[in-house]
Amino acid sequence: MRGRISLFGWAELLAVVVLxxxxxxxxxxxxxxxxxxxxxxxxxFIAAQSVWIMLRMNLLSFATPAFMAIGGYTVAIAGQYDIxxxxxxxxxxxxxxxxxxxxxxxxxxxxxxxxxxxxxFVLSEIMQLLLFETxxxxxxxxxxxxxxxxTLLGVDMASNRxxxxxxxxxxxxATVITGALTRFFRQHFAAxxxxxxLAESLGLVVWxxxxxxxxxxxxxxxxxxFALVSMLLTAHPSSFASATAVDFIAYTIVxxxxxxxGPLVGAGGLVYATxxxxxxxxxxxxxYGVLILVVVLVARGGVVGTIASLAGRWKGRP
Amino acid sequence: xxxxxxxxxxxLSLGAQYALLALGFTLIFGILGVVNFAHGGFYMLGGYVAxxxxxxxxxxxxxxxxxxxxxAGALGWVFELFLLEPLVDDHLATLMLTLGLYLVLSxxxxxxxxxxxxxxxxxxSGALHLGPIYVPQENLIVxxxxxxxxxALWTVLYRTDLGRxxxxxxxxxxxxxxxxxxxxxxxxxxxxxxxxxxxxxGALVTPILAxxxxxxxxxxxxxxxxxxxGGLGSLEGAAVAAFTVGLVEAFCSVYFGGSIGALILFVLVxxxxxxxxxxxxxxxxxxx
Amino acid sequence: MTDLRVDSLSxxxxxxxxxxxxxxxxxxxxxxxxxxxxxxxxxxxxxVISGRQMASGGRVVLGDRDIxxxxxxxxxxxxxxxSFQQTNTFxxxxxxxxxxxxxxxxxxxxxxxxxxxLVDFGLAPRQQEIADKLPYGLQKILGLVMxxxxxxRILLLDEPAAGLERNERKIVDAFVxxxxxxxxxVLIVEHDMDLIRRLCPRILVLDAGTLLADGPPxxxxxxxxxxxxxxxxxxx
Numbered sequence: 001m002r003g004r005i006s007l008f009g010w011a012e013l014l015a016v017v018v019l020x021x022x023x024x025x026x027x028x029x030x031x032x033x034x035x036x037x038x039x040x041x042x043x044x045f046i047a048a049q050s051v052w053i054m055l056r057m058n059l060l061s062f063a064t065p066a067f068m069a070i071g072g073y074t075v076a077i078a079g080q081y082d083i084x085x086x087x088x089x090x091x092x093x094x095x096x097x098x099x100x101x102x103x104x105x106x107x108x109x110x111x112x113x114x115x116x117x118x119x120x121f122v123l124s125e126i127m128q129l130l131l132f133e134t135x136x137x138x139x140x141x142x143x144x145x146x147x148x149x150x151t152l153l154g155v156d157m158a159s160n161r162x163x164x165x166x167x168x169x170x171x172x173x174a175t176v177i178t179g180a181l182t183r184f185f186r187q188h189f190a191a192x193x194x195x196x197x198l199a200e201s202l203g204l205v206v207w208x209x210x211x212x213x214x215x216x217x218x219x220x221x222x223x224x225x226f227a228l229v230s231m232l233l234t235a236h237p238s239s240f241a242s243a244t245a246v247d248f249i250a251y252t253i254v255x256x257x258x259x260x261x262g263p264l265v266g267a268g269g270l271v272y273a274t275x276x277x278x279x280x281x282x283x284x285x286x287x288y289g290v291l292i293l294v295v296v297l298v299a300r301g302g303v304v305g306t307i308a309s310l311a312g313r314w315k316g317r318p
Numbered sequence: 319x320x321x322x323x324x325x326x327x328x329x330l331s332l333g334a335q336y337a338l339l340a341l342g343f344t345l346i347f348g349i350l351g352v353v354n355f356a357h358g359g360f361y362m363l364g365g366y367v368a369x370x371x372x373x374x375x376x377x378x379x380x381x382x383x384x385x386x387x388x389x390a391g392a393l394g395w396v397f398e399l400f401l402l403e404p405l406v407d408d409h410l411a412t413l414m415l416t417l418g419l420y421l422v423l424s425x426x427x428x429x430x431x432x433x434x435x436x437x438x439x440x441x442x443s444g445a446l447h448l449g450p451i452y453v454p455q456e457n458l459i460v461x462x463x464x465x466x467x468x469x470a471l472w473t474v475l476y477r478t479d480l481g482r483x484x485x486x487x488x489x490x491x492x493x494x495x496x497x498x499x500x501x502x503x504x505x506x507x508x509x510x511x512x513x514x515x516x517x518x519x520g521a522l523v524t525p526i527l528a529x530x531x532x533x534x535x536x537x538x539x540x541x542x543x544x545x546x547x548g549g550l551g552s553l554e555g556a557a558v559a560a561f562t563v564g565l566v567e568a569f570c571s572v573y574f575g576g577s578i579g580a581l582i583l584f585v586l587v588x589x590x591x592x593x594x595x596x597x598x599x600x601x602x603x604x605x606x
Numbered sequence: 607m608t609d610l611r612v613d614s615l616s617x618x619x620x621x622x623x624x625x626x627x628x629x630x631x632x633x634x635x636x637x638x639x640x641x642x643x644x645x646x647x648x649x650x651x652x653x654v655i656s657g658r659q660m661a662s663g664g665r666v667v668l669g670d671r672d673i674x675x676x677x678x679x680x681x682x683x684x685x686x687x688x689s690f691q692q693t694n695t696f697x698x699x700x701x702x703x704x705x706x707x708x709x710x711x712x713x714x715x716x717x718x719x720x721x722x723x724l725v726d727f728g729l730a731p732r733q734q735e736i737a738d739k740l741p742y743g744l745q746k747i748l749g750l751v752m753x754x755x756x757x758x759r760i761l762l763l764d765e766p767a768a769g770l771e772r773n774e775r776k777i778v779d780a781f782v783x784x785x786x787x788x789x790x791x792v793l794i795v796e797h798d799m800d801l802i803r804r805l806c807p808r809i810l811v812l813d814a815g816t817l818l819a820d821g822p823p824x825x826x827x828x829x830x831x832x833x834x835x836x837x838x839x840x841x842x
Contacts, residue, residue, distance in 0.1 A: 058410055107591050110677075114353055114550060115591070117413065118542040125539040126584045129577045191696055191707055198694050201656065202756055203682040204711040243535065246421065253414060282428060289421025296414045297401065 011259040012179035018264065019045075019175060022168035026161040033275075035164050039231045041271040042171040046224035047244075048251035048263035049178045053217040055257045056182055056189040057210055058196070059113055062245040063120035064221045066127035067097035069240035071222025076144040076235035077137070086152040086166070090173070093226035094219040101218035105211035116210075124242035131237040143236030147229055157230065167227045174220045179260060181216050185209060243285075250288035253295055256302025265303050320450035325572040326565070331457045333564025334464035338519045339537060340544035340556040341471060342512030348488030348551040349508045350398075350406055355416040357541055358534025359423035360390045360513040364520025365529045366427050369438045379441040383521040390517020391510040398509035406505065420534065428531040440525040460522045467518060468557070474511075475553065484508050488551060539580075546587050608667075609634045609791045610655075610686070610760050615664035617647070617654050624650045625815035628664070632760065632791050637782070639806030639823070640795045643835055646812040648795040649691060652762045656688040657681040668760070683713065687758035691765045693745040695752065697738035701729055704737050704748060705755055712756025719784050723751055727777055743774040750781050760791045767798045775801060799827075811835065 022038060047064050054061040071093035078089050108119045131138050138144065149158040150166065157166045182189060188209050191199040200206045229235045247270070255266020270291075274284040299306045339361065346354045364386040371382035397419060405411040440456040475481035483504055486494040495501065524533065544563050548555030563583060570579030610632040617624040625647035632638050642648050653659040655666050657678035666674045673681050695704050705724070709716045724730045727747050737745060750766055766778045775798065782805055785792055796802050802809060803823050811819040811826060813835040819826045826832055 060410065060413060104588075107588065111591070112550070113409070114347070115546065117353055118546055119587075119591075122539050122542050122546075122584060122587070125536070126581060129581055133577065133581065187703075187707060187710070190699070191711070194696050194698055195694065197658070197678075198690070198696065198752075199707075199711060200678045201658070201682055201688055201690075202708050202711040202752065203679050203713060205679045243532075246417065249414075249417070282433065283425055285421045286425025286429070289418045289423075289425060292414055292418035292421070293401070296405070296411050296418065 009183065011261050012175060012183070015175050015179075015260050015264050016172055019168060019172050022171070023165055026164065030160075032160065035160050037271060037275050039164055039167050039227075040275075041268050042167040043224050043227045043231070044248065044251055044267035044271050045264055046171050046174040046227060047221060047248040048255070048267045049174055049260070050217040050221035050224065051248045051252045052257065052260065052263045053178055053182065053213050053220065054116075054210075055252060057192045057213055059116050059210065059213075060249060061120045061214075061217065062117065062242070062249070063101075063123045063218070064224070064248045065240045065242055065244050066120075066124045067101065067218040067221035068225030068228065069127050069131060069235075069237075070097040070100055070218075070225065072225030072229040072235045072240065073131075073138055073144070074222070075150075075226045075229050076147045079147045080144065082148070084148050084151045084156075086150045086157070089150055090170070090223070090226065093222045094177075095222075097222035097225075098215045098219035101215045102211070105214035106207075109207045109210040109214060121242075121245070124245050127240065128237055128242055131240070138235070138237075141237065143234055143239075145234040145236075147233045147235060149233070150230060163231055166230060170223050170227045174223050175260065177216065178220055181213070182260070185212070189213070246285065247288065250292055254288070254291045254302055256304035256306070258301055258305045258308070262302050262304045269303070321572055323451050324453070325568045327451070327453055328457070328572070329565035329568030330561065331461040331464075331564070332567055333561030334461050334468065335519055335523050336540060336544055336564050337468055337557050337560035338464055338471075338515050339541045340548065340560045341468070341553060342515040343541045344545050344548070344551060344553055344556040345484070345488070345508055345512045347545070348553070349484055350402070350412070350505055351409060351491075352402060352406065352412040352416065352509075353409070354512070355413060355538065356397075356420040356423065357416075357513075357516050358536075358538035359420040360394060360516035361520035361537045362427060362524075362529075362531065362534045363393065363423060364390045364517030365438070365524030365533065366431060366436075367517070368521035368524070369436050369529055372438070373436075383518065386517045386521035387514045388517075390520070391514030394513025395506045395510035397513075398506040402509070403502075403505065424531045424534055431531070433531060435528050435530040436524075438525045438529045454526075456526055460526065463522060464519070467515065471511075471515070480504075480507070485553075488553075543583050543587055547583075547590060608632070609636070609669065610793070611665075611667040612655065613665040613667065615651070615654060615666060616662050617650055617659065618662045623815050625812065628812070628817050630810055630817070630820060632793055634791060635786065635789060636791045637786060637806055637808075638791075638793045639802040639809040640793065640812060641797070641799065641802055641809055642812030642818075645814075647815045648812055649764055651812070652688055652764050652793075652795060656686060656762060682756065682758075685757075685759035686762070687712075687753040687756050687760070688762040689750050689753040689764055689766060691768060693742065693769075694749045695737040695745055698736065700734050700736055701740070701748060702733040704752055708752040708755035714757045716755060717757040717788055719788055720751070720755055723754070723781070723784055726780065727751065743770050743777075746770060747774075747777055747781070750778070754781075754785055754790075758790055760793070761785055763792065763794045763796075765796055766794065767796060767801050779805060803827075 022042065025034065025038060047068060050064050050067065051061055074092045074096045075089045078092060083089060108116050132140055149156045152166065157163055188204065191204060192206055192209060196206055225240065228239055232239065251266035251270050252263045254270060255264065256262030270288065273287065274281055277284050295302050301309060339357065343354055343357050346352050367386040367389045368382040371377040371385045372379055401415055402412050405415065442455050442459060444455050446453045446455055446458065475485060483499045487499060487501060487504060540563065544559045545556055547562065548559030566583055567579040570582055608631045612628060612630050615628045616626040628651065640648055650659065654661045657676050660675050665672055668684055668686055671684065673684060696707060729744065729748060729751065732740060737748060740748065746769060753761060767775045778801065782792055794806065806823060808821065809823050809826055810817060811832050818835060819829055819832050
């Protein structure tokens, strides 16, 4: 049923190469619209990877916006203290969400997978409240505006071109982290995805791998929040609305969950499609809904999985 | 004292609403093993159907509520039978299907009715003054209907063969099937029953609170909190937890104001998961 | 010396009693058969002992450690492995990868007889085939071999012969003998009475969640209440 594809390492490589093309875009165009769509696609792809890591183990995470908020606000608050060094804030944007995820993962991931779904969903709702209820730290409903651009090797990442290229760099970093994790523990993740009960009865401490995945997934989401804040130069609760969790899930499922190319294709395609709606962006979720239904009912591998299995069938012909 | 009693009444009223939602959600999870992300969607649908019946068809409100129940139940029945049924044992797939349905439903309502909140008023207004306590009549009516629905649901589940069958399926599907129960028949019925209850709650509550395409999300979040608190799959737990959630929310809003209640509940749920992961009345939760 | 001691173990689901007050010992190196009509709670017994499901009461002691309600991975790491009634392998990967995962997850070195087992049971030439593509019998046997691959002290087998052809059932006999040669104790839940008679010097009979009998098969199977329990099943 499920599109089986054997992508050994080159999927990650291909993703990085495609992303790296983003560095070259400013050579061809200065269109603000193109830059904006590309930025959104980069951010969407980073966030979708955080969903994808958990989907490797059959877990659907709605917590991405919550961890994005932690990462994004970390950067914004650091900016208030004039900490703008790109390396420092990148590490902070990754580590803080990851730290928050440790106790939460240890708590929830020992339980049935359903608890994970429910708790992550509620977490994103709660994060919104937290942002509003802690004005001293997060600026409450005003958020934090005027976040200074990060500085990379002494250069301010201030212009549109620099912001784009920096987001591109973050997307590549996220891909490398995600790729390294899922490659290194490929057998464990695959065993959990396919037959968790058997894996556990053979002695695999399933919840620890899930928790590890969750921690990295939270860190990667933090990077997405960082990218978002560095694009908008503000951190505002509305940027991390819990409803956006569904967008990232849609990117991942529609693109295909079997390889890292899935979230890449999904994020790129759906961000582009959403922009076609123009000012009627709120209708995009209906499209996502229909696409999710279609994928689950008729094209289990998503776009990438379906293409791969079609290609496999075509190749298999005499 | 008046404040205290007021909070109790609000809390019980909220609790009754949450119980209807959470019981439906738990019923679906317990019997089908499906996490129904569309549950908030059926609540919203109930609200819009009732609104349309009143505003466009000129039906009296009680009939509009009935129509909402039937519409939500019918959609639930069809959705279960044709989309969920073939994949019912694939938990991730069914979860994504209900998520997809929810997105389609809320975008559908957005397209038809627009993004703004509807002018949907409860037909009865005014308040009851019981000494120093002030209770809006509409809340009392909603609470009464919700409690009646809960009693009816309890009767169905615990006093009829259908209910016994449903509970047996929720307890252990394999054993229940070995004893001759037919999930093919009971699954869509259980799903329709639960979504009908969500529709009922939506039709009753949206005129008091608000009716807009976004109302499903907080409903879903509250249902989730409730079922975790009560223990996934436990009907008694869901009922007890629903009233707990209602009372905590009411007391927090009366004494602290704002959204602190939801935060407190979330912390409560996390603490519960640390010390008693089975929920208030739940069973085994470990592992897959 | 006792390897596994089960002490008035019981399991309920909601109001439903699956089994109650089950006690028995499995001596070191021993072999014990468990029989009983459908729905007698045999599989649930294995699930509760191996940590898949929580006990409602009683104790399970492995060696001198109380393992009641420990997580499945912990019990597995303490040396108690189990097989599953339905075929249970990682279906999308090769036979070799399945065995390798079992050894890796078990975190001990592969047991001495493992490669000989693969050869004798016909899995060796199909090492590179995807598990899902194997004939049903071989998938089932692969599942048994994987449970053995984590070098357990005790192995619980849940209907190892169910779904196998007559001639394939011989392999279950051979598997059990091999496992016992390596010093592992075995508990078999099985429907195939011939297999139980052939293999087990001692059997337990479960009926409606209670322990009806415990003793040598010839003696136990002649008891009128045991016969009644089975006749009851045929009549049903």
